[in-house]
Amino acid sequence: MKxxxxxxxxxxxxxxxxxxxxxxxGAAILDFILRIIAFLGTLASAIAMGTTRERLPFFxxxxxxxxxxxxxxxxxxxxxxxxxxxxxxxxxxxxxIFHIIRSxxxxxxxxxxxxxxxxxxxxxxxxxxxxAIVYLAHKGNAKANWFAICQQFNSFCERISGSLxxxxxxxxxxVLLILMSAAALSRR
Numbered sequence: 001m002k003x004x005x006x007x008x009x010x011x012x013x014x015x016x017x018x019x020x021x022x023x024x025x026g027a028a029i030l031d032f033i034l035r036i037i038a039f040l041g042t043l044a045s046a047i048a049m050g051t052t053r054e055r056l057p058f059f060x061x062x063x064x065x066x067x068x069x070x071x072x073x074x075x076x077x078x079x080x081x082x083x084x085x086x087x088x089x090x091x092x093x094x095x096x097i098f099h100i101i102r103s104x105x106x107x108x109x110x111x112x113x114x115x116x117x118x119x120x121x122x123x124x125x126x127x128x129x130x131x132a133i134v135y136l137a138h139k140g141n142a143k144a145n146w147f148a149i150c151q152q153f154n155s156f157c158e159r160i161s162g163s164l165x166x167x168x169x170x171x172x173x174x175v176l177l178i179l180m181s182a183a184a185l186s187r188r
Contacts, residue, residue: 024103027184031177032096038173039089042123045166046082049075049130052159074129075160081126082167085119092116106185113181120174127167134160 052075053068069075092115095108137157140148150157 024184024187025100027180028096028099028103031180032093032100034173034177034180035089035093035096038170038177039086039093041166041170041173042082042086042089043166045163045170046079046086048159048163048166049082050079052156052163069160072133074133078126078130078163078167081122085123085170088115088119109181109185113178113185116174116178116181120171120178123167123171123174127164127171130160130167131164134164 049069051069069079092112095112098108099105134157136146136148137153137160138148138150140146
């Protein structure tokens with residue numbers, strides 16, 4: 001009798017103590033789908049930024065101004081960060097498939113939470129830094145004597161602005177993935 005009362009006191013119960021594998025399997029499938037969407041978003045962002053360049057003639061055809069993503073180290077960091085996160089997402093799909101098959105896996109979910117958090121930090125740093133430079137390209141800064149270049153380099157500015165969308169979508173997805181993994185762990 002003492003064992004039963006200790007179990008009740010600790011919140012343990014023998015009836016219904018098995019985790020609901022259907023809910024966990026559904027969460028694992030949603031995890032897989034979200035990882036694919038985040039993979040595509042970071043891949044598209046890295047490709048869009050990495051292939052951005054525009055040339056403008058100045059007086060003659062031989063003298064030209066150019067704007068390329070690698071002119072600014074911030075954009076290079078953005079491309080590298082998105083590429084690293086994209087590769088991580090591709091490899092993490094294997095663990096996501098493992099969670100679909102074995103929905104009660106605990107240690108691999110803990111590892112994914114830590115790795116997802118690190119990738120979230122890297123992606124946020126790259127996207128935030130690139131956003132600051134894109135803002136300066138559009139608006140400029142009169143106090144620092146930085147002029148807005150988007151009046152001259154329209155195509156360049158449209159591409160760098162558009163490449164930020166995939167990264168910010170992936171950031172939101174990473175937040176959702178971390179919260180879903182934490183919720184799946186807390187149900188155990």
